[in-house]
Amino acid sequence: MxxxxxxxxxxxxxxxxxxxxxxxxxxxxxxxxxxxxxxxxxxxxxxxxxxxxxxxxxMSKIVELQTPYKGLGVDRKAACLGISDGVIIDAGSAITVDIMEKEVHLGGYILPGLASYIQAYRQISSALDKKLNLAVSLDELPLDTQSAIGFGILQSITSSINGIIKDKKVYFTGGDGKFLSKFFAESIYNEMLVFNGMQISIDKILKKNRENI
The missing domain is CATH 3.30.420.40 (ATPase, nucleotide binding domain)
Structure with missing residues (x-):
């Protein structure tokens, strides 16, 4: 399989x-x-x-998550299924941020992905068509445009996430998850989060079928 x-x-x-x-x-x-x-x-x-x-x-119909959120994407459901408590961040084409507490999904929100941020700057002005400086420091103000763009992108993302973490553990997944996790001291990067949730969903169905035999 x-x-x-x-x-x-x-x-x-x-x-x-x-x-x-x-x-x-x-x-x-x-x-x-x-x-x-x-x-x-x-x-x-x-x-x-x-x-x-x-x-x-x-298998989307069997991926079930307890949540009041209407229209939650199946990928977000799967990523959250393996986490009982914590903040789950899937950093791909978009950056989704979800909160789990006692195996219940409390809600979440969506940010543009890194590539979308960069594209947005390009649409503003050709002068802002710069490659993202991934080595920019968030501890001091930038002194050039390339660094200023990178700072603006990373600061907006990290500030948003820091605002809801509090005492929760933070779990990252997705293509840019490993990179973004480096900005959070207590973060955990796990590329398997979505697949783990899918496997949990399959195991639940198999268990239910065995019990009905």
Missing amino acids: ILCDIGNTYIHFYDRRRIWKNEPKKIEKKELHSDIYYISVNMENEKRLLKAHKNSYN
Whole structure:
């Protein structure tokens, strides 16, 4: 069995041994020796997977999370399922921030991803079309435009997250999660959060089926 997380930028796979990703347009038609169980937040990319791999099954309906939030994305549900208490941050095309307490999802919010921030600066002015300075210090004011852009992006993200952490543990996942986790002393980076939640959902269904036999 292969688990698959279909996002807006990449399609991620996990086969119990490793995680890998493909660009949606580069998904190849090839036979796999296992069925694919997937969740998706992008219908076009989902269609690409189904065209390339007929033995693919949408498991979104079995990913259940106790929450008052209306319309919570299935990827956010999966990322939160393995965390009883804490702040869960999935930093991908967008940066989602969610709070879990006693296995209940209390709510969350969405920020642009790093790439979206950079694109926004480019749209403002060609003078702001700069590569993100990932080494910028947040302890002192920048003295050049490239650093000023990086500072503005990272300061807005980290300040927002710091405002809700309080005494909670912080868990990062997603493509930019490892980088952003470095700005938080007590953070934990786990690239498996979404896949862990998917596996928890599958295990619950299997257990329920065994009990009904």
